Amino acid sequence: MTLTLLSRTPRLLWPRRLPYQQSFGTRFLSSNASIHSSAPYVGPKPTFESAGIRAPIASALRAAFPNVQHPTQTQGQFIPAVLSGKDVLLKDGTGTGKSFGVILALLSKARKATILTNKGIQPVKPFITSLVIVPHRDLAYQFHHWVERIVEASVPKGETPPPLASISSVVVRGGDTPIAKHRRDIMTSPPHILIGTPQALLELFDDDEVIPRSKLSRISTIYVDEVDYLVDAVPNHSTARTQERIKRRMDKHPGPTSQLLDLILSERKSRWNERASSEDAPADTIQLVMSSATLRSHLQSRLCGGQGWIKRDSLVRVTGDGQSSSGVSNTKDVFHCVLVVSKDGQIRNIEGATAATSNTIQDAREVTADEVFSSRDIDLGSEPLEEKYAKTELKINRDALETVAAAFALDVPSVALLSLPASAPVQRVVHALRELGVNAHSLDLLVADKGRTQLLSGTAAATEDNPLLLVSTLASTRGLDLPDLTHVFMLGLPQGRRADAYLHVAGRVGRFGKAGKVVTVVEEREEERRADGTLAWARDEPKRMLMMLREVGVAPTQLEHFD
Numbered sequence: 001m002t003l004t005l006l007s008r009t010p011r012l013l014w015p016r017r018l019p020y021q022q023s024f025g026t027r028f029l030s031s032n033a034s035i036h037s038s039a040p041y042v043g044p045k046p047t048f049e050s051a052g053i054r055a056p057i058a059s060a061l062r063a064a065f066p067n068v069q070h071p072t073q074t075q076g077q078f079i080p081a082v083l084s085g086k087d088v089l090l091k092d093g094t095g096t097g098k099s100f101g102v103i104l105a106l107l108s109k110a111r112k113a114t115i116l117t118n119k120g121i122q123p124v125k126p127f128i129t130s131l132v133i134v135p136h137r138d139l140a141y142q143f144h145h146w147v148e149r150i151v152e153a154s155v156p157k158g159e160t161p162p163p164l165a166s167i168s169s170v171v172v173r174g175g176d177t178p179i180a181k182h183r184r185d186i187m188t189s190p191p192h193i194l195i196g197t198p199q200a201l202l203e204l205f206d207d208d209e210v211i212p213r214s215k216l217s218r219i220s221t222i223y224v225d226e227v228d229y230l231v232d233a234v235p236n237h238s239t240a241r242t243q244e245r246i247k248r249r250m251d252k253h254p255g256p257t258s259q260l261l262d263l264i265l266s267e268r269k270s271r272w273n274e275r276a277s278s279e280d281a282p283a284d285t286i287q288l289v290m291s292s293a294t295l296r297s298h299l300q301s302r303l304c305g306g307q308g309w310i311k312r313d314s315l316v317r318v319t320g321d322g323q324s325s326s327g328v329s330n331t332k333d334v335f336h337c338v339l340v341v342s343k344d345g346q347i348r349n350i351e352g353a354t355a356a357t358s359n360t361i362q363d364a365r366e367v368t369a370d371e372v373f374s375s376r377d378i379d380l381g382s383e384p385l386e387e388k389y390a391k392t393e394l395k396i397n398r399d400a401l402e403t404v405a406a407a408f409a410l411d412v413p414s415v416a417l418l419s420l421p422a423s424a425p426v427q428r429v430v431h432a433l434r435e436l437g438v439n440a441h442s443l444d445l446l447v448a449d450k451g452r453t454q455l456l457s458g459t460a461a462a463t464e465d466n467p468l469l470l471v472s473t474l475a476s477t478r479g480l481d482l483p484d485l486t487h488v489f490m491l492g493l494p495q496g497r498r499a500d501a502y503l504h505v506a507g508r509v510g511r512f513g514k515a516g517k518v519v520t521v522v523e524e525r526e527e528e529r530r531a532d533g534t535l536a537w538a539r540d541e542p543k544r545m546l547m548m549l550r551e552v553g554v555a556p557t558q559l560e561h562f563d
């Protein structure tokens, strides 16, 4: 296949960002509460202060994030729950502000200055107030960056803000600071919020000579973001045999998040077990807050029952938007496109895709393919790197990759994300895309430090002349919030629980009322010769894709420029 289709004169159309619109609703929390946010709000809009956020933090927030002036309906409900100290299970669509709201609430929590001991309440030296567990290091840096912006805006211009390290710190493997140094720093000056990946945190707390285990019970809150990804659970719908097999594997190899929670919560568990009912449960225990867009019921059962981390009867459940956990299906300005690439390199829209309605496409700008390519000046890297990549296998369909390159060149105004299958070699794909003239970079906010701030704060406008394609795998894009992102490309059907995986990847666009496109590239169904010589259809990706889209409740839309 060649990129000859680019010689057509395409139109790059892009909608203007839509104003943020939200209806509000509140219901009061009681213990054992289960809250659904759907009722329209009557009366003045709630404020972050009325949700319990401390006034200086709320005003710094509004200064740092001018687009965030009022809590969303769900934030208005879960922020008080998080501040109440009760355990919270939070489920809402992707990009609805779950993580942002929780971080804000954690920032607003007071540092623990006393603990309950056998001798009653005793004063203690402050330790980490909140521990935030995230699936990958880019997300850790994103949360840290949110805190940094609020802290900077908390003092008048010209004044020095408090040291960020005393408020938020990141512990990830392969970071700038060795874990052993983090350990010592935490003992001398513990941050208010410690954010890390499960493996790094496990390693951090592993040496109890430096950080004694007893200190861990001083943590006030543990927040697990993307909990359905971080904590395994046995799916209800599988056969008894499969359930047994998964359970055995989980018992034998508990994931790092489970090990970490067991380590920190062991004392709380035994204190609970000593007491007959949760009525007497010590008030001064660690709080657990967990969130995800796809919080399956079997996971909830494991968290509350099997694992015993949470007591069902002292838990607040907050569910935004009723049963539809899909931020995707609820966002009318997100188009879902599927391009099918045939063996001979032809590209077409999937059958049944409808033309995109143009009423949401405003402020279009027109650019020709020639213009797009003439602005490219891609550095193919150093000689040894080229040699290295030329020899390594691409492991993905080259035609499919060229389809991404074509759609990217024709349709992306500034920043897009390509999500690869877990086993794909990211750097190799980046190199292949650069050979195709795409300004591709691996999405590693840690290594690509130069562009990190712009990407996270949505000020990467400089890329408009030379759009940027960030390349990553699903595992490292979960939860990421890149304000400039307009397109997500996926190569092939997502693996694992497809619908959930699709929702998580697709949820990187269409956040907070913005428009976006999700473009999946699949291969034409293949023919296979049976032993008797007859032909049969094997792997029918387009059909499976359509079934999956139906499951998540979206209809495919055509991507213009293609038949």
Ligand SMILES: Nc1ncnc2c1ncn2[C@@H]1O[C@H](COP(=O)(O)OP(=O)(O)OP(=O)(O)O)[C@@H](O)[C@H]1O
Pocket (backbone or CB within 6 Å): 020, 065, 067, 068, 069, 070, 071, 072, 075, 092, 093, 094, 095, 096, 097, 098, 099, 100, 101, 292, 293, 478, 479, 480, 481, 483, 507, 508, 511, 512
């Ligand atoms: N109340 C608000 N008003 C406007 N924008 C908001 C509000 N709260 C958060 N945001 C914006 O939403 C984005 C963050 O969303 P966040 O990552 O918290 O969503 P999420 O629900 O956790 O998504 P995911 O499920 O994908 O992890 C940020 O860009 C933030 O500026």
